[in-house]
Amino acid sequence: MTVLMRRWSFWCLMILASLAVFGGELFDSPPGHPVASPFCKPLWLSRDQPPTIELRLTTEEPELSLDWRYSPPSGLSIVVEDSTGDTGRFVEIARPGETPIHLAPLRGGFRADGRDIAFKRSLGLPPFKDASASLFAAHGEYRLSVTGTEGFEGAVVIRLEGGRWGLLGTDQRGRDVAALFTAGVRVSLIVGLFAALLATFLGTSLGLAAGYIGGWVDSILMRLVDLLLSIPLLPVLMALAALWGKGLWQLVLILSVFSWMGTARTVRSLALSLRDAPYIEGLRGLGAPAGYILRRHLLPETFPVLLATMTLGVPGAILSEAGLSFLGLSDPRVISWGRMLHGAHSFGAFTAGAWWLLLPPGLGISLLCLAFLDVGKFLEERVDPRLREART
Amino acid sequence: MIEIRNLSVTYARAAGGEVRAVRGLSLTLNKGELCALAGESGSGKSSALMAMPGLLPAGTKVEGEILLDGVDLLAMSEDALNRLRWRRIAIVPQGAMNSFTPVITVGRHVEEVLRVHLGLTGRAARERMDGLFTSAGLDGTYAGRYPHELSGGEKQRAAIALALACDPDWLLCDEPTTALDVVTQKGIIDELKGLVGSRGLGMLLVSHDLPLAASACTRLLIMKDGELVEEGAPAEIVARPRSEHSSELVNALLRLEREGAP
Amino acid sequence: MSYWARRASGAALVLMMVLALNFLLFRMMPGDPVASVMDPDFSPEAKEQLRRMYGLDRPLPAQFLLYVKSTLSFDFGVSFMTGRPVIDELRSRVPNTAALLGSSLLLSAVIGTWLGMKAALRRGSLLERCVLWSGALSFSFPSFFLQLMLLMLFASMLPLFPLRGTLSVPPPDGFAALALDYAHHMALPVISLTLLGFGGWAIYVRNLAVKVLGEDFILLARARGLPARNILLGHVFRTMLPTLLTLLLLSLPGIVSGAVITETVFSLHGVGRFLLEAVTGHDYPAAGAAFFLLSLFTVACNLLADLLYPVTDPRVRLERSAR
Numbered sequence: 001m002t003v004l005m006r007r008w009s010f011w012c013l014m015i016l017a018s019l020a021v022f023g024g025e026l027f028d029s030p031p032g033h034p035v036a037s038p039f040c041k042p043l044w045l046s047r048d049q050p051p052t053i054e055l056r057l058t059t060e061e062p063e064l065s066l067d068w069r070y071s072p073p074s075g076l077s078i079v080v081e082d083s084t085g086d087t088g089r090f091v092e093i094a095r096p097g098e099t100p101i102h103l104a105p106l107r108g109g110f111r112a113d114g115r116d117i118a119f120k121r122s123l124g125l126p127p128f129k130d131a132s133a134s135l136f137a138a139h140g141e142y143r144l145s146v147t148g149t150e151g152f153e154g155a156v157v158i159r160l161e162g163g164r165w166g167l168l169g170t171d172q173r174g175r176d177v178a179a180l181f182t183a184g185v186r187v188s189l190i191v192g193l194f195a196a197l198l199a200t201f202l203g204t205s206l207g208l209a210a211g212y213i214g215g216w217v218d219s220i221l222m223r224l225v226d227l228l229l230s231i232p233l234l235p236v237l238m239a240l241a242a243l244w245g246k247g248l249w250q251l252v253l254i255l256s257v258f259s260w261m262g263t264a265r266t267v268r269s270l271a272l273s274l275r276d277a278p279y280i281e282g283l284r285g286l287g288a289p290a291g292y293i294l295r296r297h298l299l300p301e302t303f304p305v306l307l308a309t310m311t312l313g314v315p316g317a318i319l320s321e322a323g324l325s326f327l328g329l330s331d332p333r334v335i336s337w338g339r340m341l342h343g344a345h346s347f348g349a350f351t352a353g354a355w356w357l358l359l360p361p362g363l364g365i366s367l368l369c370l371a372f373l374d375v376g377k378f379l380e381e382r383v384d385p386r387l388r389e390a391r392t
Numbered sequence: 393m394i395e396i397r398n399l400s401v402t403y404a405r406a407a408g409g410e411v412r413a414v415r416g417l418s419l420t421l422n423k424g425e426l427c428a429l430a431g432e433s434g435s436g437k438s439s440a441l442m443a444m445p446g447l448l449p450a451g452t453k454v455e456g457e458i459l460l461d462g463v464d465l466l467a468m469s470e471d472a473l474n475r476l477r478w479r480r481i482a483i484v485p486q487g488a489m490n491s492f493t494p495v496i497t498v499g500r501h502v503e504e505v506l507r508v509h510l511g512l513t514g515r516a517a518r519e520r521m522d523g524l525f526t527s528a529g530l531d532g533t534y535a536g537r538y539p540h541e542l543s544g545g546e547k548q549r550a551a552i553a554l555a556l557a558c559d560p561d562w563l564l565c566d567e568p569t570t571a572l573d574v575v576t577q578k579g580i581i582d583e584l585k586g587l588v589g590s591r592g593l594g595m596l597l598v599s600h601d602l603p604l605a606a607s608a609c610t611r612l613l614i615m616k617d618g619e620l621v622e623e624g625a626p627a628e629i630v631a632r633p634r635s636e637h638s639s640e641l642v643n644a645l646l647r648l649e650r651e652g653a654p
Numbered sequence: 655m656s657y658w659a660r661r662a663s664g665a666a667l668v669l670m671m672v673l674a675l676n677f678l679l680f681r682m683m684p685g686d687p688v689a690s691v692m693d694p695d696f697s698p699e700a701k702e703q704l705r706r707m708y709g710l711d712r713p714l715p716a717q718f719l720l721y722v723k724s725t726l727s728f729d730f731g732v733s734f735m736t737g738r739p740v741i742d743e744l745r746s747r748v749p750n751t752a753a754l755l756g757s758s759l760l761l762s763a764v765i766g767t768w769l770g771m772k773a774a775l776r777r778g779s780l781l782e783r784c785v786l787w788s789g790a791l792s793f794s795f796p797s798f799f800l801q802l803m804l805l806m807l808f809a810s811m812l813p814l815f816p817l818r819g820t821l822s823v824p825p826p827d828g829f830a831a832l833a834l835d836y837a838h839h840m841a842l843p844v845i846s847l848t849l850l851g852f853g854g855w856a857i858y859v860r861n862l863a864v865k866v867l868g869e870d871f872i873l874l875a876r877a878r879g880l881p882a883r884n885i886l887l888g889h890v891f892r893t894m895l896p897t898l899l900t901l902l903l904l905s906l907p908g909i910v911s912g913a914v915i916t917e918t919v920f921s922l923h924g925v926g927r928f929l930l931e932a933v934t935g936h937d938y939p940a941a942g943a944a945f946f947l948l949s950l951f952t953v954a955c956n957l958l959a960d961l962l963y964p965v966t967d968p969r970v971r972l973e974r975s976a977r
Binding site for chain 1: 953
């Protein structure tokens with residue numbers, strides 16, 4: 001176990017698994033909800049691009065200042081969250097080097113958007129430019145405040161839409177890519193692990209049957225294995241997705257039906273070699289039924305190998321799910337890394353140069369698969385020392 | 393003349409550590425003589441044989457000298473050794489070994505060697521090949537056959553034919569009769585003895601079969617645990633074994649003979 | 655002879671099963687099969703053609719026979735989406751897919767084999783470690799990710815290659831210009847598939863070569879004083895050849911999936927994208943035709959692999975003819 005812990009892949013998997021389980025806590029809103037304008041860059045890029053900022057003016061904090069060093073924001077919205085009626089107060093904005101002007105009345109339920117012509121006219125701004133472009137044209141310190149606070153409950157939410165947001169930016173619908181990434185880990189892990197588990201279960205049962213019973217059962221199963229091995233997986237997946245539905249569990253089922261063959265072969269040769277072992281023959285001679293022998297003796301012998309083959313089977317399942325999602329043949333409501341790449345491709349992320357949309361899911365898939373491959377190889381070498389020698 | 397001086401062969405074990413297969417071996421081989429090197433499995437005789445043409449696995453420590461007409465083979469470069477191989481020293485490998493490349497015909501093996509070493513092609517090559525097969529006791533049809541189509545004895549004879557291709561001075565035979573039936577064994581041994589006589593070769597015959605070795609050779613050497621423990625004419629050794637090990641062997645032999653005597 | 659008869663009949667059986675499956679598939683739809691296909695928006699010509707092709711008014715066995723007959727004569731009917739005969743749609747696309755898959759498979763195999771052999775000869779070197787890593791990467795890297803990245807880097811950020819399509823619109827005049835334009839469009843797809851494929855080959859070849867290099871007959875080839883190049887080509891590689899050839903043929907059906915994804919990413923006019931569009935658009939004649947061709951291709955590759963193996967490996971010949 002300690003040897004395993006020294007491998008990078010172990011820690012990588014632990015981190016990703018924790019992300020899958022606890023990742024949801026990291027974000028305020030569900031991953032499917034838009035948080036900013038589309039194709040925002042990550043915050044740590046292009047420092048001159050405006051970030052998306054949300055300011056709240058409350059009774060406790062009636063005044064906020066902003067050091068604006070970027071190009072003007074692309075959008076502006078003001079929402080007064082307050083149940084009282086017209087308080088006769090105003091939201092003020094003081095631009096650098098200028099006197100404060102009234103931005104909006106402090107009236108409960110007031111909403112304004114930088115594109116409203118009426119709003120722009122009330123401020124004397126040019127009607128065809130977004131208000132935010134006119135208001136925030138200069139660099140310097142801006143102050144937003146509420147005139148007086150008596151009778152003011154609630155908050156004024158002023159939102160400046162920028163080109164930057166969050167750790168990984170936003171996608172074509174303005175959703176936080178970091179949140180999507182975290183949600184995607186879950187899907188990949190679930191599909192990968194369950195499909196591999198099911199395939200292992202299927203493969204073990206059929207392999208044991210073929211190896212131990214032999215005869216025509218063996219021949220039929222081996223012919224089936226050959227047949228299934230020669231069928232390319234993706235077209236079948238495509239057909240079944242189109243016909244049977246794009247659900248996640250259908251996918252897991254089909255993936256396992258097409259991946260049990262390797263395990264079956266390995267288990268079969270193990271069963272064949274053990275079938276004639278003296279102690280097994282002895283058990284048979286004593287009248288032990290085949291089921292008992294298989295369950296109590298042969299099956300436990302397969303466990304080390306099974307763990308290795310199952311781990312090695314996970315990347316294939318993850319890649320198949322990703323491929324299918326990328327082609328658009330998965331459930332659109334389910335956020336997966338492949339689906340993210342589908343969105344990126346279909347909505348021209350790469351023409352917009354939005355590489356931050358491509359890298360996280362793609363690297364995520366690769367990293368997850370590499371980690372499973374590494375652990376799987378490690379387990380495989382533990383089981384079969386011959387492989388370790390061949391490696392040196 | 394081949395002179396081995398103080399040869400030591402140490403293998404590296406995969407799991408770490410070393411195995412000394414040959415320790416301080418010194419012996420001399422002369423042309424026109426069939427020398428047999430006998431001993432149990434693991435006595436180091438095959439390692440000693442393989443050391444001569446430089447065919448021990450990479451990473452093996454080899455110390456000492458092997459002088460072929462005064463030139464140290466162990467100090468030679470791989471290129472220089474390659475020019476010697478097959479032209480001066482040829483190997484007749486164990487029959488049990490997969491000595492032929494399975495996907496090409498026996499004849500192609502011979503043709504290749506004739507082309508690379510002697511520059512012979514076409515008709516000249518084929519004529520020589522026919523001669524080689526004949527002197528090994530095989531007819532011409534064998535050239536077109538694949539290795540898996542030959543029986544054990546046929547493969548051994550083909551290996552001998554191949555070994556003689558470039559008319560070497562020295563023939564090193566590593567267990568050439570293992571896994572063959574007794575009649576075929578005798579045929580092979582007679583073949584080899586005949587070659588020494590007709591071509592004036594120097595031959596080293598390595599075998600774990602002491603009676604066979606003793607009957608074939610003119611000089612017998614016995615190894616145990618990597619060291620040479622006995623050397624001399626076979627009759628001498630049987631009559632008067634000097635080391636403890638060889639006396640054990642001889643006694644076992646004599647007991648067999650006595651018990652098997654009609 | 656009976657061996658080949660058995661293999662051929664096995665292949666025919668598989669094809670029959672595929673045909674049956676294809677035939678039954680849209681009958682397995684919930685509800686009335688006719689209604690599921692007869693989208694009220696379909697043109698009367700399409701409806702009539704569908705009726706004719708599937709003989710929907712005739713008894714089921716007769717329908718199946720009709721379907722088999724038309725499929726085997728490559729009469730796949732008319733596509734629901736484009737209204738053109740499916741066979742024409744396929745005819746224009748098969749060459750592109752063949753060019754894409756053929757060239758990338760060949761390049762991957764050649765580069766991978768070369769690297770694998772080198773790695774086997776230099777055990778423990780940096781090269782060998784790189785080969786092992788590239789192999790692991792090729793099993794974990796999603797193909798579309800690499801392709802999207804390549805597109806972004808070399809078609810969007812650095813406009814060296816076109817963003818989409820098999821040819822420019824409008825295509826240039828003259829054969830040389832046309833060929834160059836074609837190559838220009840196919841470059842990124844082929845490069846991406848080669849990059850994704852050579853790792854797997856390299857690892858496989860390396861492992862196989864290590865095994866062969868450890869064999870007795872290679873040691874004896876060295877004993878015969880043969881130069882290293884002769885041994886490598888004439889003995890090591892020659893022994894590996896049957897397996898590698900089989901691998902080449904058997905990997906062909908597998909890379910069809912690569913075609914679907916690649917053609918989607920690069921918007922190529924090929925069979926893979928056709929399959930995807932047919933499947934998502936519920937275009938049954940088109941989808942059925944594509945699946946049938948795919949099965950035919952798979953079966954043919956398997957059969958060919960079996961046929962060619964004894965040609966390169968004499969050990970198998972004797973056993974085969976003895977059956």
